[in-house]
Amino acid sequence: MNAYTNLSASYDTPSEKTLESLACELDSLKAQVHADLGERDARYIRNIIKLQRTLEIAGRGLIHFSFTPIPFALGVMSLGVAKIIENMEIGHNVMHGQYDWMNDPKLHSTTYEWDTACDADSWRRTHNYEHHTYTNVIGKDRDYGYAVLRLSDDEPWHPMRRFQFGYYVALSVFFQWGVALHELETEKLQRREITLASKKPFLKAFAKKGFKQIFKDYVFFPLLAGPFFLKVAAGNMIANLIRNLWASTVIFCGHFTEGAKTFPASVCENESKGHWYYRQLLGSGNFEGGRALHILSGHLSYQIEHHLFPDIPAHRYAEMSPRVREICEAHGLPYNTGSFWSQYKTVLKRIIRFARKPATAPDLSMTTA
Amino acid sequence: MASIHSSSTQPKTDWLQAAGKWLSQALFNTDTAADYFDVLAESVDPLWSLSETRAKVIEVIQEAPGVVTLVLKPVARWTGFEAGQFVQLGIEINGSRMTRTFSLSSAPCLWKSQGIVSVTLKRIPEGKVTGWIHENIRTGQIVSLSSAQGEFTPPVNAKSIGYLAAGSGITPIMSHLREYVASIESGATEQTSMVPVTLVFYANREEDFIFSRDLSLFARQYDWFTLHLIATEEQGQISLSQLQKLLIDTPEQVYVCGPGGFRESAISLLQKVCPNATIHQEAFSLSPIAMGSSEDAQEHQMYLTKSNRQVVVSSQMNLLDQVEAAGLSPVSGCRMGICYTCKCQKKSGRVKNVLTGEISDAGEETIQLCVSVPVSDVELGL
Numbered sequence: 001m002n003a004y005t006n007l008s009a010s011y012d013t014p015s016e017k018t019l020e021s022l023a024c025e026l027d028s029l030k031a032q033v034h035a036d037l038g039e040r041d042a043r044y045i046r047n048i049i050k051l052q053r054t055l056e057i058a059g060r061g062l063i064h065f066s067f068t069p070i071p072f073a074l075g076v077m078s079l080g081v082a083k084i085i086e087n088m089e090i091g092h093n094v095m096h097g098q099y100d101w102m103n104d105p106k107l108h109s110t111t112y113e114w115d116t117a118c119d120a121d122s123w124r125r126t127h128n129y130e131h132h133t134y135t136n137v138i139g140k141d142r143d144y145g146y147a148v149l150r151l152s153d154d155e156p157w158h159p160m161r162r163f164q165f166g167y168y169v170a171l172s173v174f175f176q177w178g179v180a181l182h183e184l185e186t187e188k189l190q191r192r193e194i195t196l197a198s199k200k201p202f203l204k205a206f207a208k209k210g211f212k213q214i215f216k217d218y219v220f221f222p223l224l225a226g227p228f229f230l231k232v233a234a235g236n237m238i239a240n241l242i243r244n245l246w247a248s249t250v251i252f253c254g255h256f257t258e259g260a261k262t263f264p265a266s267v268c269e270n271e272s273k274g275h276w277y278y279r280q281l282l283g284s285g286n287f288e289g290g291r292a293l294h295i296l297s298g299h300l301s302y303q304i305e306h307h308l309f310p311d312i313p314a315h316r317y318a319e320m321s322p323r324v325r326e327i328c329e330a331h332g333l334p335y336n337t338g339s340f341w342s343q344y345k346t347v348l349k350r351i352i353r354f355a356r357k358p359a360t361a362p363d364l365s366m367t368t369a
Numbered sequence: 370m371a372s373i374h375s376s377s378t379q380p381k382t383d384w385l386q387a388a389g390k391w392l393s394q395a396l397f398n399t400d401t402a403a404d405y406f407d408v409l410a411e412s413v414d415p416l417w418s419l420s421e422t423r424a425k426v427i428e429v430i431q432e433a434p435g436v437v438t439l440v441l442k443p444v445a446r447w448t449g450f451e452a453g454q455f456v457q458l459g460i461e462i463n464g465s466r467m468t469r470t471f472s473l474s475s476a477p478c479l480w481k482s483q484g485i486v487s488v489t490l491k492r493i494p495e496g497k498v499t500g501w502i503h504e505n506i507r508t509g510q511i512v513s514l515s516s517a518q519g520e521f522t523p524p525v526n527a528k529s530i531g532y533l534a535a536g537s538g539i540t541p542i543m544s545h546l547r548e549y550v551a552s553i554e555s556g557a558t559e560q561t562s563m564v565p566v567t568l569v570f571y572a573n574r575e576e577d578f579i580f581s582r583d584l585s586l587f588a589r590q591y592d593w594f595t596l597h598l599i600a601t602e603e604q605g606q607i608s609l610s611q612l613q614k615l616l617i618d619t620p621e622q623v624y625v626c627g628p629g630g631f632r633e634s635a636i637s638l639l640q641k642v643c644p645n646a647t648i649h650q651e652a653f654s655l656s657p658i659a660m661g662s663s664e665d666a667q668e669h670q671m672y673l674t675k676s677n678r679q680v681v682v683s684s685q686m687n688l689l690d691q692v693e694a695a696g697l698s699p700v701s702g703c704r705m706g707i708c709y710t711c712k713c714q715k716k717s718g719r720v721k722n723v724l725t726g727e728i729s730d731a732g733e734e735t736i737q738l739c740v741s742v743p744v745s746d747v748e749l750g751l
């Protein structure tokens with residue numbers, strides 16, 4: 001038997017009635033938290049921004065003025081963590097519209113721009129829309145394996161897949177650029193389903209944003225240091241690398257753990273709210289840890305809650321999670337969680353497992369239950 | 370002079386501005402450096418916001434039932450105002466920022482000499498912001514203050530001035546009167562050189578007259594000022610015979626401020642009483658903006674590109690309300706077409722600006738959501 005639940009093996013939809021009651025209870029939980037949003041949440045995000053600014057300024061200062069390895073390393077760590085917090089807890093969450101109700105132009109989903117190579121508008125299209133709508137639907141959710149990894153038997157195997165662990169490492173190292181180029185849809189370009197010309201506006205935006213990011217970390221701040229140009233450039237590079245590795249790890253833990261299911265494209269036709277919730281629930285996985293771990297992961301450690309309620313301020317997920325668990329139990333649905341390491345181990349295993357040639361060719365005619 | 374000046378330096382400042390914006394985006398991922406450092410500055414002192422001007426409430430005065438005056442001390446870099454102008458006042462209410470437009474009721478002199486300004490506001494039934502201010506505001510509260518706007522300012526040369534005010538419409542007029550008085554008291558203007566000023570002030574009941582004590586005091590103290598307080602519940606609404614009797618000086622410049630209905634009847638009467646007078650009225654309406662007549666009610670499709678949502682909208686309601694009804698929270702401010710906070714990219718479709726009556730092209734352009742109603746299917750970049 002396949003340990004990795006996939007559509008052909010155990011795609012077993014609960015009854016319409018169960019899904020209806022699931023939607024009803026999750027909706028009411030959301031409404032309850034939504035009504036309670038206020039000063040506490042505004043204070044929370046401002047404090048996080050304050051922390052991020054402090055860490056970034058301290059990090060850049062230390063990298064600039066350090067002459068021995070220890071302060072330099074501290075500076076790099078500090079800048080790396082600042083970038084992580086900015087991307088995960090501020091940028092990602094603000095762009096989901098979690099703080100739109102504050103009516104603060106600086107924290108608004110439509111205008112926020114973040115400290116990474118990916119252009120915010122491109123992200124809003126590929127992540128907020130594609131990924132969050134078609135979560136784990138093979139062929140529709142391009143975040144599933146990022147078009148470079150095969151993570152389920154529903155995808156055909158190819159000899160090049162043998163080296164996919166290497167692709168995974170490379171993707172993690174250059175994660176910000178991978179995300180930035182996501183909208184290019186290289187796999188579709190290769191298959192000649194789309195033309196490069198149609199991607200021109202995207203490429204323009206990509207170049208504009210990418211250049212700014214390179215200018216900051218590899219031109220402006222290094223130049224400020226004069227003769228220590230290389231030291232600052234190297235420090236910034238390591239800080240970016242730290243952020244890349246961490247962001248990639250958190251995101252892989254979100255959807256590619258052992259328990260995370262995939263779905264055929266046919267489920268999206270006339271999908272009910274209840275089924276959408278069900279799919280979000282089964283396609284995501286949480287990991288447990290301390291408060292710092294949650295903040296550093298932008299509360300994507302509560303990936304399940306995030307996918308159920310993408311526009312509720314993420315720091316609320318912790319208090320919503322016991323109730324979500326209860327609702328899952330009451331409806332006989334699994335709640336995929338575990339410690340950070342145990343979840344991450346299953347991700348690595350999954351990448352390795354699906355790199356191997358399957359014993360029997362998978363049946364590609366996906367059938368719905 | 371002015372044109373030479375602007376043509377030679379405009380491109381240069383534009384270029385500098387664009388370069389500054391680019392640099393800030395590159396270094397801080399924000400359009401201005403102020404946006405990046407703001408949280409830090411604010412945490413030291415909430416008045417130190419770098420991206421907007423703030424003010425501290427130093428006194429709250431109960432003027433009349435349902436009317437309060439907030440005495441504010443703005444930061445020194447606030448740009449000041451002329452009598453009769455209005456500002457956007459922003460307050461954070463339970464974590465969310467609300468902005469509304471109010472006329473300043475104090476004299477510009479007071480700002481110049483002591484750095485103090487005041488706004489006077491009436492509680493609007495069901496009004497979220499005015500309601501909150503009436504119940505919760507205390508001294509020490511920090512608010513944000515836009516720069517002053519508006520053309521309802523005192524005349525430069527007039528032989529006589531008339532004012533017609535209704536209810537809280539007195540506030541910008543009070544600013545005028547206080548400025549006249551202050552300029553006499555400071556000796557800047559000779560008492561004898563003041564032209565006659567007549568104020569006809571309407572309110573429902575005796576107790577509803579805002580500033581009645583100050584106004585009566587001015588009337589007793591200064592010959593040039595004539596005051597008529599008209600409690601409409603006893604003395605009836607504004608009428609031709611009444612105005613003919615009260616405006617004996619036939620003013621050259623007349624200022625009208627009050628609710629929309631009042632302004633309309635006041636202006637049509639004034640055209641009979643003093644046909645040669647220049648009439649000024651406060652452009653922003655204190656009552657909800659009329660969005661169009663009910664006969665031409667139509668339904669259109671609205672597509673929101675960034676959030677990928679499609680909803681049916683009516684030609685009877687502004688797009689801001691309808692986008693909010695669709696579950697989004699676009700940034701907004703005054704909600705009456707003044708502050709441009711709600712500006713948004715229209716990708717396609719035609720909209721009507723309810724303030725100007727202008728109907729847009731179908732192409733891509735920036736619109737103000739709060740004063741735009743759809744006239745065709747529209748696509749917005751939200």
Ligand code: FES
Nearest residue numbers: 702703704709739
């Ligand atoms: S909200 Fe002020 S112009 Fe629309």
